[in-house]
Each structure stands twice: as C-alpha cells, then as structure tokens.
Amino acid sequence: MTMIQCISPVDGSVYAEREAVSAATASAAVARARAAQKGWAERPLEERLSLVQAGVKALNAMSDEVVQELAWMMGRPVRYGGEFGGVNERADYMASVAAEGLAPIALEDSGNFRRYIAREPHGVVFVIAPWNYPYLTAINTIVPALIAGNAVIIKHASQTLLVGERIVTAFVSAGIPEDLFQNIFLDHATSSELIAAKSFDFINFTGSVEGGRQIERAAAGTFTPLGLELGGKDPGYVMEDADLDAAVATLMDAAMFNAGQCCCGIERIYVTASLYDAFVEKAATFASAYKLGNPLDEATTLGPMANRRFAAVVRRQIEEAIAAGATPLVDPKLFPQDDGGAYLAPQVLVNVDHSMSVMREESFGPVVGIMKVASDEEALSLMNDSEYGLTASLWTADPDRAAALGARIETGTVFMNRADYLDPGLCWTGCKNTGRGGSLSVIGYHNLTRPKSYHLKKVTQ
16 A cells, blocks of 8 residues: 655644555546546536536635645745635636637638538546646646546645645535546556556646656657646846836745745846846845745745755755855845755855856755846847746836847746736746646647547538
8 A cells, every 4th residue: 555645844744645546446537537528528618617617616615724734735824825816817717718719710611611620628638736836737727628528637746635635626516527527646656557558638747857757758659648847947137127126026026935936936037237236135135034934824924845855955056056156145044944954045146157056957946046147148048048948037118129039038938027927818838848738828728629620511402
C-alpha cells in the first residue's frame, strides 16, 4: 500500500494523507468516465454550462475552509484569502465564450454543398495539477473541458492533496455526474502506466520541466495530445520613461508574492542605467518590509515555501551567487524567522550576471536579481538568454515601443506596465522549455476539442 502525504510547511507535520489507488482501480475509474462522457457530450451546451457554473458556485461556498487548508498545505498567508477571485473570473469568462469557442466554422451552405468544421470533445481529459496555485491552475482546464463535453480525471499534487477532492465534491454536489468528473490519488508510476496505456484522450500537465519530460516519455507512441506548462524565468525590463514607483511595486510583488512560487513570477529584472540606482534602492526597501512568519497569522505577509527542499534550492542559488560576486541587499537579521528550512527570507541581488544559476535556472522562491542595461538591444539579448519563455514585463509609456520589442521577445505573453496576471481572454501559453499548447480564451476550447470536417454534397435534380 502506497500512502501519499502532504507535509505541511507550517510545522513539518503530516497534514493529510491518502492511499494511492492501484492501476486496476484507476483503469476502472477511467472506464466509468469514458462511459459517462458520451451522454454528457450529447447534452445541450446550455445545460453543461449551467451545471459547471453551479459547481463553481458550490466551490466558492467552501472558501473559509479552503483558505485555512491552503495555509497548512502550501504556506500561503491567510490574509490573502483563497483563489476564488481568479477562479470566478476565469470560469465566468470561459462560460461567456463557450458558444463562440465551440461553434462550427461555416464555409458554405449553398444549393450544392454544405461545408463546415465542427469541434468535438476529445473524450477523457487527464488534469495533473500543481500545488502553487492549486485551484486556479486546475480550473483553467477543468471548466472548459467539462463545458466542451469532455470527462475529466484530476490528479492533484501531493503538496495540495485535498484540493482535487474539494473541487470534485463541489461539482458533483451541484449536479455534475460523479463518474464524469473524478479525483484519483495516483503515484507517479501508476500515472505513467495509465498514460502509456493510452487511457486518456488529452493530458494537461502543469509542473516542472522534468515532470513534463516524464509525461512525454510515458505518452510516446500513443499520439495522445498534451498541454504542458512547465518552468519559467520571467524577466522585467524597466525603460527610462517608466513610472518608477509603479514598476518597483508591481515587479517586486510579482517576485515575492506566494513566496515567489508563481509560474509567471518575476525572477530577473533589467533596468535602464538612468533609473537603476533609484530602482534598486526602492526594491530593497520593498523586500525588507515583508513580515515572514506563520501563514495562519493575519499579520504575516510572507509565508514559508511549500517544502523544505524547494527552499534549499533557492538558498543554494543565493549562496552561489554571493560567492561569485553578487551583492545581497536585504539584511537577514530583519528576518529571524528564517529557520534554514521552509521559512526563507526574501532577497534582492545586484552585481549579478548570467553566469549565475540565480539568473538562469528557475528559482521559484522569494529572490530576484537586478541588472543594469544600456539599451533595448542589451535588454532584449538578456531577456532572450533563457531556456524558458512564459511572460515578459515591459515598463514604458510607449505602447508602440513595447509592442515592437515584444515581437522580438521569445515568450508566451508580453505585458506592458503590469506583470504576474493571467487574462482569461488571452491564450495562456509558453515557448521553449516552458512547454506547449495553450489554455483559456477561445483557443483553450480549440485545444480541448478536435476539429471534424463535414463536406456534404447535396443531391441535385
């Protein structure tokens, strides 16, 4: 018997545990989902929409419990609440564009031919969700997948073990058929076995680059379509005409919020020479003002990282950078709560360069490196000097300049004067080692369905 445990970063205790199911039990669950999917897809779109929206409403009703659970499971301070603002925004938007995203593309309806491209659900969608934004990231796929007529099997990260249970309980209580939407506790080996057996018709994975490679290896030869959102090392670039205070506040919040554990968090910042000194001073002040502590304390603004081993990676990057000549700007004495484990003080580094792992490898923690640049060309070269490409944040008063520069940045999303935000009307996507595919927007529906062409020649007398 394999037990899956959530070790709380709050105190190192076992907060929750569940037994991993066998491959046979999981296969039976998938078979039930596949049987339920046919009838679900035949229901009118408006009926599917209504039931999914009722599921989201039922999930909102769990908010008080969820906030506490998130603090215990992954360390987010309770003062920031749950994730339901974003959950509702994304769910509402995907409901509003469902008819458009799923509508057939009509090419001809004449006396001789009717030609159109319809969209059909894949069948059974497997969602492998991450722990850092466990509701938001899961909802990105669950809501449009169900609306589009798919069945959904969710496997959530062990660090947020209870989230999949909560989402499924809410949706089933609202009328979603229980076989259609299931949460399954799986270990990695069983997950790979199911994928290799072509159990699923679409797989969406959000997680590490190595996790994405494991998914691809397991799916090799099955031709199962994959949506992968993997690592990131997102840059910010502050130009000479930027609003300095807004740039500091937004970029530093994007670097530190959720203890830096954001897929699209800012991990490296490039600042034009004329603003560099002022930006650096304000950034250090911003980071030094955090209150590190127990996430269950309302006064805490920076909780522990989700796991001791995640914090160890960030500590190593900081130590290696300092040993190579980087200068830390945040005094560790301001953060006596830093225990060498999951509780990690924020840090801002200058005198950094791209030979340092903190500027190349994903940190996923409360640290950011800042470099001075002399031109757009230098900033562009540095922003593109990465194996990742999820978002880039540009700070300028000139939209044309931002758009022109953005066209040359190897990234999935270009922001101007904002960062670390997911607009559900835009496709959430990445390039290079950040992954492939895309969620949300009407394109999200296209990825969760397959095109089917109709070429109907009419009988003429």
